[in-house]
Amino acid sequence: MQVMRDLSYVGGEPKLEATLKQEFSDFQVDEELGFELAGEGDHLWLNVRKTDLSTTDVARRLAEGCGVKLKTIGYSGMKDRRGECTQWFSLPLTSQEEAKLVNVEGDGLVEVLQTQRNTRKLKIGSHKSNHFKILLRNCAGSRLDFDQRLDSVKALGAPNYFGLQRFGRNMSNMAQVEALMEQALKPEADVIALRGQMGRVKRGMLFSAARSYVFNHLLSKRIRDGNWNSYVAGDVLNLNGTSRFFAPREPEVWDSELQRRLEEFDIHISGPLAGKKDSKDRYASSSEAADMEEVVLKEFELLVKGLAHFDVLASRRSLRFLPVDLSWNWPDTDTSDLLIEFKLPRGTYATSLLREICLTG
Known part of the structure; x- marks a missing residue:
């Protein structure tokens, strides 16, 4: 059965290599809803930062910590486990019950950044986009070659492969x-x-x-x-x-x-x-x-x-x-680390962009 590396590359298979997700902070994703919340209603929406947890891990923590059924927890999309990701969740929680959120944040892997009320549950596929900030470490190959492949993606876009x-x-x-x-x-x-x-x-x-x-x-x-x-x-x-x-x-x-x-x-x-x-x-x-x-x-x-x-x-x-606002820089002249930032619409994969740049381990 073929895997991702067997699929075609627009610019040919890269000869460049880099290390991805060496640290959790190397892969940062911020979910952007793209719409305003009502400010009132039976559903409490939470903007959560999670580290080294899957989206479903956080949903289970919310359900167990707040005493609600797992099926009542809403989220728009699945986010990477290995990384620092912010995303929205919703749950049916009254104002008097909001204090239960303290049960979710105990070990520092989940941090509630913001809460707002809304009239509806958050549904799959509701958010507009994701903002990525990715640090590639130990880049093997010339900076010019990395820059050229990034320029190509900026001009041509990237294949919309599923990750x-x-x-x-x-x-x-x-x-x-x-x-x-x-x-x-x-x-x-x-x-x-x-x-x-x-x-x-x-x-x-x-x-x-x-x-x-x-x-x-x-x-x-x-x-x-x-x-x-x-x-x-x-x-x-x-x-x-x-x-x-x-x-x-x-x-x-x-x-x-x-x-x-x-x-x-x-x-x-x-x-x-x-x-x-x-x-x-x-x-x-x-x-x-x-x-x-x-x-x-x-x-x-x-x-x-x-x-x-x-x-x-x-x-x-x-x-x-086409990645929105794609930019990159080499933060330190003494290292071979490359910092890349961009926005993607929901349903697209950052890894499908990265595979056009270099092989990652």
Whole structure:
């Protein structure tokens, strides 16, 4: 089974190397909501800084420390365990019960930075972006080469690969989902019973891993073919910063205005997230683009058929992303450490940017 390093690189596999996450403070992430809270309501929202804990670890601490059910804890996205990350959580806690938060902060791994009230629970995928501050240590290779690869990402964007964490430790999620699909596609299989054998969260994680794996390989193929960021007849386009898609009225016609928008990152080429196709979907690929996608979908027929069998709806995802406010510097002339800062929209991975720069250990 292929892993991230086997996927195509825009600038070829880097010869540069660096150490990532040597210290927790080397990998800092700040979640940005992008909207205002009501200031009142039954849900207490917390801006939390966590260190060496996963998002679900913090959710469990909040549930246990505040005496609420785990399923009532809300968060928008999963953040890296090994790092210093701030993110928002919500829980149904009255003003009189807020003192219970002291039970969460005991060992210093969790710090509540801010609290606000809101009328609704925080839902998955609600935040706008993440701000990253990453220190790469022990950079092996010339500073000029590092700078050139960063300049390339700044100009071209980066492939919108799903990160390795999506697939579980040692690709364990993929092994589990393949076994599940093989069982589900047997003629005698009871899909309802199979659904019941695992919780909704676990099931969603496995389905997500399957779709991500197929998408990554489609993107890798388009990079190899040299058209990951250029229009192919029948492509479906994504409007930057949104989950909205559209296709040119005539797939074979590509005009100068669309080309300008593509070059300015106002729109992006998209690829399929495999699943059950809706006959009413107006934005399915066609023509040459559909043929290219079908080649990859057939290569992973077990996963594709299994996702449809479980009624997971097909969707799409941009093939690239452009980091916002990407900057970097070499803080100390006596060391080989490189500090990189940038913002990414939700759903994109900093590691997918970093892999275009250097190999990390």
